[in-house]
Structure formats: structure tokens, C-alpha cells
Amino acid sequence: MCVYNVEKNRIVIKDLTQFNARHILECGQFFRYLKIENGYVVYCTNKKAIIIEHENYAEILTNDVEFFVNFFDLKTDYTAIKNEILELYQTENYVKLMKNCIDHGYGIRLLKQNPVEMLISFIISANNRINRIQHTVSLICKNYGENMGDFFAFPTLKALATISEEDFKKFGAGFRAKYLVDTIKQIQNFDFELLRDLNSLKASEILQKFKGVGNKVADCILLFAYSKMDVFPVDTWIEKVYNCYFSNNSCMTSQNKSIHIKNKIKDNFDVCLEIEASTKNFSEKNRLLIRKKLTSIFGNLSGYAQQYLFYYKREMN
DNA sequence: TTCCAGGTGCATA
């Protein structure tokens, strides 16, 4: 089903159940946007689009319609994807949880972003907050990106290579500054398109050779730049989701912990109870176990499911 | 003042 019409310099979104700018831009996958009165301004590499939201439709104003049709993944039918996720398991608790998540983030779409932007942005994301990541990325663009008139492009590889560790620190990158400098040196002649045809495991292995890229950051790059939907990035929020709904220690499976259940979430969840997950201490091993379990549940819908769960948990917390 | 955030690198055993 087509959710959009294309006109000159304008894309019109007819089905708002499949496109909500706030859900798409503020669900943690994207850092370069500006909130305006009736919508958002969106930047990717050296391109810009303005999203205007109306009561019954939304429009994307841009001089590169083709680019943003792909960027917003407009050719994919998210109604079908949401139904597929809901139909994965028949248990009442699974359906209730996922329905809550999908109802909350109903207009999410997984963006097709630039690999270099994702690599740099998600190295900065380590142990960081989303608004601080946005701030640092914005300063990098402002100081080293090409002036496009009314905005700054994301810096080219060549321009990135001129940024010093001190400058990255000045932009708020903190201890990640040295990882950025090191990785930027490594990628000057790297073929980012090579990863597109590799399976997620192999592509992740290659990405993790770069400084500042571990399992989670690699998964984010594979999901948000390469649309590899079989990955499930596990961060602090997904760890909370897992401990709350999926683990043996979850508040949903322990009567004693029911006090922790948020008022809005009174359902139970009993799909998987196999992995013992620590509820307190972070460990790489623990997150890998969580990742393994969640990808075994959601399969090739992992990337979509992860984003609905992440956005729901982060906003409801 | 302490905790925490879309984690990873590295020293140590």
C-alpha cells in the first residue's frame, strides 16, 4: 500500500498511522533535526527537508524528493510489519505488551541514514544522553561541515580527518574524542558499501575493529544505516525492558516485584523465561545474552521491535 | 551530592 504521493519538491503523506514525525525523529535513531512550530527540519549529509504536519496529512518539502522517499523508507508498509510483530506469538501477555508499544509509537519508521554519520554519531552515543549526542553532532557540523546557506552539512571524510582530539572534546565528546580521531583515520579509504551485502554477523565484526565500536554501536549502525532488521541493539533501556518483561527476574513474572509495575502497564508477559539476567550489574555478557534471546523471539523483525520497545520504555519511564 | 545516560577499552588475574 502506498502511503505517499510525490509532487515537485513535495512529498504528501496520506496515512498518518504510518508516519508521525515526532515518533520517527525522537525515538532515538536520529540526531540532526530541529523542532519548528508545525513540524520539523531534518538534515542528512548535505540535504535538508522540512516536515509540516497538518490535521489529516503531512508534507515533506525538499529539493531532493527521491532521496527523502528512501530516507523515510516510504515504500515500506508499516501496517503489515506491525501486524506481523503482533502475530508472532499468541499469548495474551505478549500481544498486550507489543500492542502497547506499537500503539504508543504507531508512526515510527526506520530511517535509512548515512553510514559515516551513524558511525560517528553512535561512537559519541556510548554512555551518553540523546540530547548531548545531538549537541555534539551539531557542533561538529557547525564547525567542520560545509555551509549550505541556512544549515551546515555533515563534514566530509576529508574534513572529519582535520578535527583534533581537543576539538572533539570542546564539542562535548569527552573520553570518546580519542576513539573518534582514531576511527576517522581508519575510514579514510574504507568501502562502506561493502557492508551492505554482508550478513549482520560479518558486518558487525568488521565495524567492531574501529575504536569506540562494540556490539551495541555496531548493531545501531547496521540497523539505522544498512536496514539490517535481524539485529537488536541492547542498551540501558532495552536492558530495563528485558528485566521488566522478559527475564526470570522480571517484575512481570514475580509476584513480589509487582509493586514496580507502572500504573499504565498492568499486563503480564510470559513468552520467554530461559535466561537468568542480572537486574543490577551491567556486563557485556549479560547484554549479549539479552540480545540473543530477543533476536530469537523477533527474528527478522528484531530491528522494528527493538525501536517500538525502546521508545515505549524510554517515554514511560 | 549522587546517579545516570542508545558502552567501550584496557589492565589484571
Place this chain on the structure above:
DNA sequence: TATGCACATGGA
């Protein structure tokens, strides 16, 4: 190979 601490920063 496994474990656990250090790392910047600023808002809550």
C-alpha cells in the same frame, strides 16, 4: 578468556 574499573559531562 573473564572480570571489573575508568572514562567526560551535565541534567535530574
